[in-house]
Amino acid sequence: MTEPRIRRARADDHEDVVAFTRETWSDRDVEDYIPDAFEEWVETDGPEQRTVVVEVDGSVVGVCQGVVLSEHEAWLQGMRVDPDHRGSGIALSMMDDLLSWAREQGASVARDMVFSWNGGGLGLSRAAGFGPATEGRWAQPAPDPSASPGLERRDDPDAAWSHWQRSDARDHLSGLGVDTDEPWSLSEVTRERLHEDCQRVISLRDETGTRATTARIRQRERNTDDGVETWAVYGHSAWDSPDAARALFDAVAADAADLGVDHTRVLIPETCRHVSVAAAADGRISDEPFFVLEADLTGSP
Incomplete structure (x- = not known):
């Protein structure tokens, strides 16, 4: 197995990304938005948006995106890792890459959102250096x-x-x-x-x-x-x-x-x-x- 390599996402990564995200939350009857959003992400990447993937042995096994929201605020989203590669540090490496990128864009703070039932996502955010900011809910x-x-x-x-x-x-x-x-x-x-x-x-x-x-x-x-x-x-x-x-x-x-x-x-x-x-x-x-x-x-x- 080759060493994981972080790089900018490309349009031809779509098939690999869909393969490991189409059933992200199948146990909760919740559809992942990544398969539908990925192509647009790649098309709209630029100075204020960066989508990265991790490649192992020629296949993409992780994806995440960073976005600049204002002169000092950045946002991380869409963190996904192929189940066969979880626990190997891939998620943290993508977050570190995007946090470094956010600093280079002038951001003084980066945030992310994790639903309360996603214990793995909460633990990952804390491991990456994130702390609690707020909690919200939707009235409908x-x-x-x-x-x-x-x-x-x-x-x-x-x-x-x-x-x-x-x-x-x-x-x-x-x-x-x-x-x-x-x-x-x-x-x-x-x-x-x-x-x-x-x-x-x-x-x-x-x-x-x-x-x-x-x-x-x-x-x-x-x-x-x-x-x-x-x-x-x-x-x-x-x-x-x-x-x-x-x-x-x-x-x-x-x-x-x-x-x-x-x-x-x-x-x-x-x-x-x-x-x-x-x-x-x-x-x-x-x-x-x-x-x-x-x-x-x-x-x-």
């Missing part, structure tokens, strides 16, 4: 054209920013929200993002001030056995009370209905207060949380 209010929030809606980015800044949701999420460009990644929510990058900012107020906020950042499609599903994604959320949460999810339901999408996904903090309030307000939440971990890139390589 159903689109409803009859939904009517019990608070006045104003699409005011400045009001939304001020409310987010003083909210406990911001503290619990370490200031992070779903990135506006890269799916399934989190980056810092900024005032500029609310003004320039979100599809719609929703702020709800009463006579005393702003009581709840969120922002729609994208619409996406997903192929299923039954056809194409459409989703509206809301990158962060905050509310002052259970009533404000109920109004916020009603506003999301109405907004999604106006778009004509099938489903919604709203980021909420993974705390007992936030999850229980979301469950009481709407009742539709994801089954399990996810963890975001981060690595400080400002030390000596």
Whole structure:
């Protein structure tokens, strides 16, 4: 067996990558997105995106991608290793390569996301030098054209920013929200993002001030056995009370209905207060949380 070799991914690696990722989570009835995403990853690689593979004996046995999300934030994703080669250090070598690359691009922090049931992924992230950043979950209010929030809606980015800044949701999420460009990644929510990058900012107020906020950042499609599903994604959320949460999810339901999408996904903090309030307000939440971990890139390589 030859020594593992890390290199940039190529289009002709697709067949090898599909072979060891098509059943990544077959025991959980969860489809891996890598077989569908890999070709696009290779096509779009550039100064702010790097997809690497590990080759052994002429075959690709590992894949991972790094993305620059902002001037100082990087994101690692899609870590996969052929089951026959797990435990041999391949995953760590890819993460080390991408962390070095992220430093070269000027990033001071790198993050990744691991679902709570993925013990192997959590252990790998810690072994690579990542520590805990935050935990989140998805509220999923159903689109409803009859939904009517019990608070006045104003699409005011400045009001939304001020409310987010003083909210406990911001503290619990370490200031992070779903990135506006890269799916399934989190980056810092900024005032500029609310003004320039979100599809719609929703702020709800009463006579005393702003009581709840969120922002729609994208619409996406997903192929299923039954056809194409459409989703509206809301990158962060905050509310002052259970009533404000109920109004916020009603506003999301109405907004999604106006778009004509099938489903919604709203980021909420993974705390007992936030999850229980979301469950009481709407009742539709994801089954399990996810963890975001981060690595400080400002030390000596």
